[in-house]
Amino acid sequence: MDFNLNDEQRQIYEYGGQLAQSYDNTYWLEHARRHEFPKEMFQQIADDGFLGIMVPEEYGGAGLGMTEMALFMEGTANHGIPLLMMVVGPTMSMAHLATHGTEFHKKELLPAACKGDIQFxxxxxxxxxxxxxxxxxxxxxxxxxxxxxxxxxxxxxxxxxxxxxxxxxxxxxxxxxxxxxxxxxxxxxxxxxxxxxxxxxxxxxxxxxxxxxxxxxxxxxxxxxxxxxxxEGFNILFDSLNPERIVLGALCCGIGRFALNKAVTYASERNVFDQPIGAHQGVQHPLAKAYTNVEMASLMTRRAAWEFDHKLPAGESSNMAKYAAAEAGIEAVDAALQAHGGSGFTEDTGIYEMYPMMRLLRTAPVNRELCLSYIGNKVMGLPRSY
CATH class of the missing domain: 2.40.110.10 (Butyryl-CoA Dehydrogenase, subunit A, domain 2)
Known part of the structure; x- marks a missing residue:
């Protein structure tokens, strides 16, 4: 999806496909199963200039914003490459050092981090x-x-x-x-x-x-x-939490899409009773519903990123994006598993491993109940519950 993206943003969004030519979902899964950090892939991301997406050019970065970071996260996740270290390092740490850090942080640490020499x-x-x-x-x-x-x-x-x-x-x-x-x-x-x-x-x-x-x-x-x-660090702190919600929302949308794409391929090829199982509404409708919810969550995520980049209050959209994307991601992976039947639980398919991660993101780093409480209280004006 490239709704209202300029050429540079579209290239960032499509980078996941380029990365996957060398470091695909199989590579990610092998490292995930061993709990081993994928150093080679992250060095490739650094060499391609994406660790410093939100770092100004004078400190070694690309000088771009939250929208581009969200597009990067969603685009790589579209190919089954969810990158949690991009959340805690380039998004939550490096971007704020560029704005609030000391000269040492800006001139010494950030250029090294953009090159992949150090991590946060x-x-x-x-x-x-x-x-x-x-x-x-x-x-x-x-x-x-x-x-x-x-x-x-x-x-x-x-x-x-x-x-x-x-x-x-x-x-x-x-x-x-x-x-x-x-x-x-x-x-x-x-x-x-x-x-x-x-x-x-x-x-x-x-x-x-x-x-x-x-x-x-x-x-x-x-x-x-x-x-x-x-x-006076509280304002910086909460400037970190909205981006966290946004990029994790983008990641959930991408993984949801990845799972659904695999399900569509499988359901179109798998024949039972002389026709593809994807022709049956019992298989087709859950996938279509999940796809719709992923795309709606993706739009909300992009709205939240746009608001953040334009220095508008982004709490409302960020919480709705995080809530909607986590729910949509879980629904998509679950629908993809159901469409695959027993094969969805095999290591060869590589779908089931995405489910526990999606389920984690319903709870962490902020659980859905707190997102809903924020929306109910701060957005809709209902009484505060805590």
């Missing part, structure tokens, strides 16, 4: 502070112009293959601030620093990116590590 991950979730970020307990205590970071973050995607992590911490305790959104600071933490440790969180989903718990024990940080202003 993003850390906000804690064991006792998931959806309610106000309860963050990770603290960066001040000592003059330096900080001592201590705390614990969990479900950190790709921490093991990352060099730096954008960490959300409190620099002023919750009970000492006028507003609960005050007192947050973001830090770009070198994961090789003394006092940083990590432990794998074993997830029962085939993914090449693993999840980790990060432990910070009096990690020494300086002003050069601060992203934005001390105690």
């Amino acid at each position: 991950c993003f850390a906000i979730t804690e064991p006792g502070a998931g959806s309610n970020s106000m309860k963050t307990k990770t603290m960066a205590k001040r000592n003059g112009n330096r900080f001592s970071l201590s705390g614990e973050k969990t479900f950190i995607t790709g921490a093991d293959v990352s060099d730096y992590c954008l960490v959300v911490a409190r620099t002023t305790p919750l009970d000492q601030v006028a507003r609960k959104t005050d007192g947050f600071t973001l830090f770009a933490v070198d994961l090789k620093k003394k006092g940083v440790d990590m432990q794998r969180v074993r997830i029962s989903i085939p993914l090449p990116e693993e999840q980790w718990t990060l432990f910070f024990d009096d990690v020494d940080l300086g002003p050069e590590d601060v992203v934005g202003h001390v105690d």
Whole structure:
């Protein structure tokens, strides 16, 4: 689908097909089953100039926006190549360093990250502070112009293959601030620093990116590590969360399309009782319904990206896009599985592995109930429930 795309955007959207010539869904699945990060593929993406989509040209990037990042994510997922590290690194971390980072971040780290020499991950979730970020307990205590970071973050995607992590911490305790959104600071933490440790969180989903718990024990940080202003990181934080919803919505739409395309091929070729099973409405209608929902979610995702790029309030569209795309992605993969019958559960088909990932994205990084609560309260004006 290339509705209202310019030539450059269309090329970005179609890049997934080019990438798949060397690193296709089979390559992705092999790495996902081994929980092994696909380094060669990411280096190819870097060499082709796509890690820095949202980084200004002066820092080694392409100088493009959220729309182009969403198109990239959807286009690669269309070919069965979902890229979660593109969410936590290029989207949630690198783009904000370009806007709010120090000169060191902009001139040293970003050019290296755009080349693929270093990687970033993003850390906000804690064991006792998931959806309610106000309860963050990770603290960066001040000592003059330096900080001592201590705390614990969990479900950190790709921490093991990352060099730096954008960490959300409190620099002023919750009970000492006028507003609960005050007192947050973001830090770009070198994961090789003394006092940083990590432990794998074993997830029962085939993914090449693993999840980790990060432990910070009096990690020494300086002003050069601060992203934005001390105690004023909340706005940057929520500038990160809408893009997360948008690009994951794009990813869900792409995987839904990938599964449906495989189902259409199979249902057109598989003959039972002397005709293709795709001719039966019991097979055809679920696929058509799922396809419709994927395409509607894709349009909402593009609207959210457009609003973000034009500095308009994007929370409404971002939450609707994330909700709609996750639901549509699950429906599409499920319909594709049903159309394949027993063969849908074989490793050769490669569809079933997409289901647990789609089901995960109904829950993470923000669950559908919170998306619906945001829409009900913030958009429709219903009473707040929490």
